[in-house]
Each structure stands twice: as structure tokens, then as C-alpha cells.
Amino acid sequence: MSTVIENHHDDHHHGPAKGITRWLYTTNHKDIGTLYLWFSFAMFLIGGAMAMVIRAELFQPGMQIVEPEFYNQMITLHGLIMIFGGVMPAFVGLANWLVPMMIGAPDMALPRMNNLSFWILPFAFFVLLSSLFMEGGAPNFGWTFYAPLSTTYAPPSVTFFIFSVHIMGASSIMGSINVVVTIMNMRAPGISLMKMPLFVWSWLITAYLLIAVMPVLAGAVTMMLMDIHFGTSFFNAAGGGDPVLFQHIFWFFGHPEVYIMILPAFGIVSHIIETFSRKQLFGYSSMVWAMLSIAILSFVVWAHHMFTVGMPLAAEIFFMWATMLIAVPTGVKVFNWVATMFRGSITFETPMLFAVSFVVLFTIGGLSGLMLAIVPADFQYHDTYFVVAHFHYVLVPGAIFSIMAAVYYWIPKWCGNMYDERLGKLHFWLSFIGVNVTFFPQHFIGLAGMPRRYPDYALQFADWNMVSSVGAFLFGFSQLLFLFIVIKTVMGGKKATDQVWEGAKGLEWTVASPAPYHTFSTPPKVD
Amino acid sequence: MNKGAKKTLIRLVVAVPLMFAFGFALVPLYDVFCEVTGLNGKVFQSEHSDELVIDNGRDISLQFISTNNENMPWTFKPSDQVMNISTGKYHTATFYVKNTTNKKMTAQAVPSVAPSNAAEYLKKLECFCFEQQELMPGEEALLPVKLLVSNELPSNIKNIILSYTIFDITEYNEDEILAHHEMEME
Numbered sequence: 112m113s114t115v116i117e118n119h120h121d122d123h124h125h126g127p128a129k130g131i132t133r134w135l136y137t138t139n140h141k142d143i144g145t146l147y148l149w150f151s152f153a154m155f156l157i158g159g160a161m162a163m164v165i166r167a168e169l170f171q172p173g174m175q176i177v178e179p180e181f182y183n184q185m186i187t188l189h190g191l192i193m194i195f196g197g198v199m200p201a202f203v204g205l206a207n208w209l210v211p212m213m214i215g216a217p218d219m220a221l222p223r224m225n226n227l228s229f230w231i232l233p234f235a236f237f238v239l240l241s242s243l244f245m246e247g248g249a250p251n252f253g254w255t256f257y258a259p260l261s262t263t264y265a266p267p268s269v270t271f272f273i274f275s276v277h278i279m280g281a282s283s284i285m286g287s288i289n290v291v292v293t294i295m296n297m298r299a300p301g302i303s304l305m306k307m308p309l310f311v312w313s314w315l316i317t318a319y320l321l322i323a324v325m326p327v328l329a330g331a332v333t334m335m336l337m338d339i340h341f342g343t344s345f346f347n348a349a350g351g352g353d354p355v356l357f358q359h360i361f362w363f364f365g366h367p368e369v370y371i372m373i374l375p376a377f378g379i380v381s382h383i384i385e386t387f388s389r390k391q392l393f394g395y396s397s398m399v400w401a402m403l404s405i406a407i408l409s410f411v412v413w414a415h416h417m418f419t420v421g422m423p424l425a426a427e428i429f430f431m432w433a434t435m436l437i438a439v440p441t442g443v444k445v446f447n448w449v450a451t452m453f454r455g456s457i458t459f460e461t462p463m464l465f466a467v468s469f470v471v472l473f474t475i476g477g478l479s480g481l482m483l484a485i486v487p488a489d490f491q492y493h494d495t496y497f498v499v500a501h502f503h504y505v506l507v508p509g510a511i512f513s514i515m516a517a518v519y520y521w522i523p524k525w526c527g528n529m530y531d532e533r534l535g536k537l538h539f540w541l542s543f544i545g546v547n548v549t550f551f552p553q554h555f556i557g558l559a560g561m562p563r564r565y566p567d568y569a570l571q572f573a574d575w576n577m578v579s580s581v582g583a584f585l586f587g588f589s590q591l592l593f594l595f596i597v598i599k600t601v602m603g604g605k606k607a608t609d610q611v612w613e614g615a616k617g618l619e620w621t622v623a624s625p626a627p628y629h630t631f632s633t634p635p636k637v638d
Numbered sequence: 639m640n641k642g643a644k645k646t647l648i649r650l651v652v653a654v655p656l657m658f659a660f661g662f663a664l665v666p667l668y669d670v671f672c673e674v675t676g677l678n679g680k681v682f683q684s685e686h687s688d689e690l691v692i693d694n695g696r697d698i699s700l701q702f703i704s705t706n707n708e709n710m711p712w713t714f715k716p717s718d719q720v721m722n723i724s725t726g727k728y729h730t731a732t733f734y735v736k737n738t739t740n741k742k743m744t745a746q747a748v749p750s751v752a753p754s755n756a757a758e759y760l761k762k763l764e765c766f767c768f769e770q771q772e773l774m775p776g777e778e779a780l781l782p783v784k785l786l787v788s789n790e791l792p793s794n795i796k797n798i799i800l801s802y803t804i805f806d807i808t809e810y811n812e813d814e815i816l817a818h819h820e821m822e823m824e
Contacts, residue, residue: 220643288650296643326654330661342810345665348748349707349805353668360664423675423754 126628135230138222139628140207145525146229147204148518152594154196154236155511159587161189166549166583169576172568182566183251184243190254194372195279196236198506201514202375203228203286206314208525210290212619212626213308215299215635220292228285235278242268253564255365258346258357262338269339273332280325287318287325294318299618301637305396308617312399313378316406320367320374323410328364331357355420362413370409373473373505374402376513377444380466382617383520384448387463388455389614394447401440401447408437418489427486434484438477445474460612461535465516468508468543476504479554494564497557503550507586508543515542515593522600523607527625530600538596541589548582695724695789702731703801710806711738712745712773717780726789728763733781733802737773744808745771747781752799759788760798767802 127133127142137143164185168176177185207225211218219225242249247266250256261269294315298307307315334345334357344350346357377398385392392398414422414430422430448470457463479501483489492498515538523529552575557563561572568576607624618637622630700723702716713736723729737743747767751757762768766781773779787798 221647284654288647288654291650292643292646295646296640322650322653323657326657327661327664330658330664334662334665348803349746349807350810351748356665356668359668360661363661363664 136226138218138226140211140219140222140225141525141626141628143219143225143229144204144207144209147200147207150229150232151197151199151201151204151514152597154192154200156590156594157240158189158192158197159590161185161192162583163587165189166580166587168566169568170580171577172570172573174567177566179566180248180251183253183564184249186564187250187253187256188239188243191239191250192236193506194254194368195276196232198372198510198514199283200232202314202317202372202510203283205310205375205379205514205517205521206286206290209521209619210293210311210314211297212622212630213311213617214294214297214302215618215631215637216293216297217629217632219289220297221289224285225289228282228289231278232282235275235282238271238278239275242271245271255361256332256335257361258335258338258354262335262346265339270336273336276332277329280329283321284325287321290314290318291322299631299634299637305399306637308378309381309392309395309398310375310378313374313376313402316402317371317374320371320406320409324364324367324371327360328368331360331364334360355417358417358420359414362416363410365416366413367406367409369505370405372510374406376469376473376510377402379513379517379520380448380469381451383462383466383516384451384470386520386612386614386616387460387466388452388457390451390455392447393450393453394443397443398447401443404440405437408433408440412437415484415489418486419493431484431486435481438481441477445470445477460519461530461532461539462516462520464536464539464543465512465519468539469512469516472504472508472512472546476501476506476509479504492557494562495557496553496561496563499563500550500553500557503553507550508546512542512546518597520612521619522597523611524619524622524624524626526601527607528600528604529607529611530596530604534592534596534599538589538592541592542586545582545586545589549579549586550582552576552579552582695726696793697722697724698787698791698795699723699797700729700731700787701797701799702733703799704733705801705803707803707805710745710804712736712743712804712806713738713778714747714802714804723787725759725787725791728784728786730782730784731800733766733783734778735771735773735781735804736778737775740775742772742774742808743806745773745804746807747771747802747804750801750803752801753795756787756791756795756798759791760800761786761788770807 127139128136134142134146137146164177165182168174168182207219210216239249245266245268247268249268250261250266250272252260252265252269256272294307294311334343337343338345338347338352344352346352346354348354381392381398412430412434414426415434418427418430452467459467479497483492483498483501519530519535556568556572556575556579559572561568609622609624610620611624612620618631618635619626621635700721702719702721704714704716706712706714713734715734717732717734721729721731733747735745749762749765749767751760762783762785764782764784766783771779771781783800785800
């Protein structure tokens with residue numbers, strides 16, 4: 112009799128399993144979220160180490176540390192790892208942790224697929240990184256892998272690169288399907304679409320973008336595979352193909368991908384600014400419509416990445432105006448954030464510091480994007496360090512700052528302990544100074560004509576490159592402090608209250624801290 | 639899983655292969671787009687020879703450019719750099735080609751026209767670029783292209799550049815290239 116009761120007990124109130132199998136077999140959205148976040152942290156450090164190699168080589172003109180061939184492999188892998196291994200899995204991890212808790216669902220809709228979509232990722236990056244040790248070296252054609260550089264002239268390891276992209280794509284697609292099915296079908300009664308928290312909205316839109324464009328990327332690398340191994344000529348002019356076609360297909364994926372990496376950041380920053388301004392978010396519905404219009408516009412602007420391939424004037428003008436149109440919904444969002452802070456009782460805890468600097472620095476990146484959208488100016492800026500400065504401003508103090516802000520903001524909920532505020536602020540200021548010292552001078556050397564993707568440069572660029580490298584080392588090494596802070600918080604610290612932050616609103620703050628292994632087994636009441 | 643979730647799931651799972659197929663559909667769509675708009679300087683064979691009127695031509699100059707792709711060792715150059723032609727009349731230009739190596743090689747020339755909006759008015763009746771050239775070691779040849787520039791050529795265009803890039807395709811499987819080529823010409 113007693114065994115029966117115990118079994119009954121086990122079935123309904125079990126916590127996590129013990130040991131490594133907990134992580135291998137888990138279908139719990141919180142466990143999988145944690146796995147994603149740690150995985151992306153590891154990739155962030157690996158990709159960051161590659162960035163350190165790049166900046167060390169560029170510290171002085173001339174070839175100092177690495178061979179040009181290895182430098183090319185570093186810039187390629189740095190880009191691929193930061194995008195597909197750092198930023199994207201971090202956002203998926205946050206979605207796993209937060210989406211079910213924010214909409215009052217017990218778990219993700221497809222928990223087993225959730226497990227699969229995480230566990231294939233380490234294999235994808237193992238395959239990609241192992242190419243460093245292959246004959247001919249790792250992929251060296253830049254993260255945009257333009258044909259024919261990535262087909263006719265590619266090292267043999269390109270095939271491994273293609274398969275790793277296939278696996279990453281499959282992982283993202285499964286993750287996105289999971290997010291959409293969860294959001295569309297598992298909201299607690301009373302949470303209508305226009306009452307959803309903005310992070311949930313941002314992820315719903317992001318997931319649709321991923322489902323639309325990741326298969327196109329898979330198609331592009333499949334065509335490369337066929338050109339390389341099966342004698343087709345998709346991108347080979349000698350056989351009637353067209354290398355420019357590659358760029359069109361790639362950027363048809365690539366531009367929505369850019370917004371995939373920033374929309375969840377918009378959601379995160381909206382929550383944090385609302386909380387620490389102790390006010391209601393200004394213009395909720397305009398925030399939703401702005402994200403939707405950004406997502407739709409992202410499908411009709413791809414060719415602004417390739418103005419210099421020799422497009423007809425009409426196409427250049429169309430893509431220029433379509434691109435500039437995106438500034439309108441983006442501007443709406445920036446003004447809404449500022450209006451939310453206006454006359455708020457603001458306090459500057461670490462998440463708020465990251466969120467406010469996100470608004471400022473992301474806007475700088477957005478404005479340099481507007482400059483790049485101007486066709487005649489782009490002929491000057493194309494493939495210079497100005498472009499490097501632009502996309503690093505939207506990705507580092509944009510996407511990555513928002514991820515750091517999210518970690519500081521929600522980590523008390525995840526592990527029940529407050530992080531060390533003093534160290535958090537130190538981490539913020541080191542990162543803030545480091546990021547600006549690294550990337551702001553790259554605007555100058557870019558405008559002065561320094562091309563990107565070269566391991567060496569002319570003497571007149573030496574001073575700003577040295578400044579940039581110093582900033583990069585500062586930024587890079589201060590991330591070890593971040594790692595230390597996160598570990599310290601997981602191990603212990605001041606106990607967090609359930610609400611954690613004074614102004615925090617939303618279902619995730621109604622459960623205990625740390626969040627129990629199972630939350631909202633019965634849907635909460637929402638009015 | 640409830641019914642609604644299943645429905646959403648099925649829709650999304652169908653969307654993925656559709657978008658994968660769309661990626662491949664971009665290949666022909668891109669060609670069609672270029673043909674309709676005359677972009678990219680791509681030249682397609684004329685099907686409406688009856689529309690061509692012989693009289694009322696005007697004089698324009700036609701320049702020829704030849705390029706060797708990467709390691710293609712052949713000598714390849716136009717017999718004349720420039721021809722002064724009148725629109726609406728047939729003209730024949732020739733390109734000199736010589737296999738400078740000591741092995742048998744096959745080549746394919748790919749044409750392009752600048753300015754790109756002149757492409758649709760330049761009709762090639764015969765062209766060495768319609769077929770492959772196979773030359774023995776040291777063999778040389780004069781390759782003809784018979785062409786006509788339509789009278790409808792916009793009046794602001796007074797100079798057309800016809801450029802050929804010659805590729806070494808000895809290593810490619812000939813059947814596959816032919817199949818692809820026929821598909822393009824349809």
C-alpha cells in the first residue's frame with residue numbers, strides 16, 4: 112500500500128532527475144533554457160577568443176602573429192559562431208525559460224522536440240570547429256560564404272561547414288516551431304494576443320521569420336553542396352550559372368536574419384525599461400505593430416547588402432527607399448522607450464544600465480545603417496570598416512547587451528539568488544567603455560577607406576586600429592568577470608524575493624524564486 | 639497536445655519544405671526576372687524575327703571586349719575592337735581564338751551586354767557562344783557572331799559593348815552542361 116502511495120507521489124511531484132541524464136533526457140523548458148544559455152555562453156567565449164586573435168593581429172600594421180590564411184579562418188568562424196552559436200541560442204534559451212512562464216503555460220508545446228533541437232547544436236559546432244584541424248584548414252571565405260569563393264576556391268572542409276549549417280538550421284527551425292505552437296495554443300485564459308508580454312510578441316514574430324528564412328539558407332548551402340560535389344552549376348558561370356544569384360539567395364535569408372537577432376532584444380529591453388522606470392510601457396500596441404512592420408519589411412530590402420554588384424538604378428532606388436522606411440517603425444520603438452523613461456522614478460540597477468545603453472548605442476548603429484542605405488554613399492562605404500562598425504554596434508551593444516541585461520534581470524528568478532550589484536555595475540562599465548573604444552574608431556578608419564577582412568593595413572590606419580584593439584581586449588576580458596558573476600550568483604548570494612524588482616510586472620514574477628521545476632501546472636487566473 | 643496545437647504544428651511543418659523549395663525556385667525566378675526586365679545584361683535568343691524592320695536604321699558603335707576567366711590560357715580577342723553598324727541590319731563580327739596549350743581543351747564563352755537595357759535589343763542569329771569550342775593543341779579559329787540591333791533601341795544609346803568571357807570547361811561533364819544549356823535557351 113505504501114509503495115503505491117509513493118509511486119503516486121513520484122508521478123506528480125517529481126523534481127529533476129539526478130546526474131548527467133537529467134540534462135541529456137530533459138524535456139523541462141527550464142532545464143533546456145539553461146542548457147541553451149550555457150551553450151551560448153561557451154560559444155560566446157570561443158568566438159570572443161577568435162576576435163582577440165583578430166584584434167591582436169590588427170594591433171599593428173604588418174603581419175605579426177598569424178598567417179593570412181589563418182586570419183581568414185578566424186574572421187569566418189568568429190562571425191558564424193557569434194551569430195549561430197552565440198546570439199541565436201541565447202535568445203532561444205531565454206524563450207525557453209520565459210515564454211511558458213510569461214503566458215502561464217506548464218511547459219513548451221513540444222517538449223521532446225525541444226530536447227532534440229538543443230542537443231543537435233553541440234554536434235553542429237563540433238563539426239564546424241573540427242574543420243580547424245583538417246587539411247586545408249577551416250572555412251576561410253567569410254561568414255557570408257559568397258560563391259565562387261565558397262565553392263570553386265573553398266578548402267575541402269567546406270563540406271563539413273555545409274552540414275553544420277544544415278544542423279544549425281534544423282535546430283533553429285524546430286525551436287521556432289515549438290515557440291509558435293506554444294504561444295498560439297497554450298496561453299492562460301484571459302491572455303489575448305494584444306495582452307501578451309512584449310518579449311513573447313517579439314519571439315512570436317522572430318519564430319515566424321526563422322521558419323520562413325532558415326529553409327532558404329538550407330537551400331543555398333545545398334546548392335553549394337551540389338555545385339561542389341555533383342557537377343551542377345547553380346553559381347558557376349562556366350556552366351550557365353550565376354554567382355550573383357548566390358548573393359540574392361543568401362541575403363534573402365540574411366536580412367531577415369539580422370532582425371531575428373534584434374527583435375527579441377526589443378522585447379527584453381521593453382520589459383526592463385518598464386520595470387525600472389516604474390511606469391507602464393508607453394505605446395504597447397505601437398510596439399507590436401512596429402515589430403510586425405519591421406519583420407515584413409525585412410523581406411524586401413535584401414539587395415542593399417549588394418548595391419555594388421552592378422544593379423540597375425531602378426532596383427537600387429527601390430531597395431534604398433525600402434531600407435530607409437524601416438527607420439520609421441524602429442524610430443517609433445526608440446521614442447516609445449524614451450517616453451517610458453520620461454518622468455519615471457528611474458533606478459539604475461545593472462539590467463537597466465544595459466537596457467539604457469542598448470537604446471543609445473543601438474540607435475547609433477541604426478543611424479550608421481541609414482547612412483549605408485544611401486546608394487551613392489554606400490559605394491564609398493561598402494566593404495570598409497564602417498560596415499564593420501555598423502553591424503557590431505547593432506550586434507554587440509544591441510543584441511548582446513540585451514542578452515546580458517536579460518541575464519541580470521531574470522537570474523534572481525532562475526536561481527533564487529541576487530547577483531552582486533557592485534560587480535554587475537563594474538561589468539557594465541567595463542563592457543560599455545570597451546565596446547565604444549573598440550568599435551567607434553572603426554567608423555573613422557572605415558570612412559578613411561580601410562577595407563574589411565584583411566589581416567594587414569596601410570600605415571595611416573595604425574593609430575585607430577591600436578585604440579580599437581585596446582578596447583577589444585578590455586571588452587573581451589571583462590566578459591570573464593561576467594562569467595564569474597554568473598557562477599557566483601548560481602552558487603549563492605542574497606536570497607531574492609518572489610517579485611525581485613519593485614516595479615516588475617508579469618506572470619513570471621508571481622511564482623516563487625527560484626522558479627519551481629514545474630510552474631503553472633494549472634493555468635493562472637488573468638484578468 | 640490539444641487540437642489547435644496540432645493544427646498549428648502541421649501548418650508550420652508544411653511551411654518548412656515549402657520555403658526550402660522556394661529557395662530553389664529563386665533560381666528560375668531570377669532568370670525569368672532578368673529576361674522580363676532585361677537586367678543583368680543577359681542575352682536571350684530572339685523568337686520574333688518578323689518584327690525586325692530593315693530600313694530606317696541609325697548608326698551606332700558596337701565595341702567588343704574579350705576576357706579570359708581565371709586560368710584559361712587560350713588567346714582570345716576580337717578581330718575588330720569597334721564596329722560602326724546601323725540598327726536593323728545584320729552584321730557579322732569575328733573573334734580570334736587559339737589553344738596555346740599542348741592538350742585538347744573545351745571552352746565555353748558567356749556573353750554579356752552593357753548598358754544592360756540594350757541587351758533585349760541585341761539579337762544574335764548565330765553565335766559561337768551557343769555551342770562549345772573544342773580545339774586541338776595549337777589549333778586556332780575565327781569564331782563568328784551574326785547579330786542585329788533592333789531599330790527600337792532607345793535613342794539615348796549610341797554605344798553598345800558586347801563582352802565575352804571564355805571559360806575552360808574541359809573538366810566538366812559535357813552532357814550536364816548541354817542539358818542545362820538547353821533548359822536556359824527554352
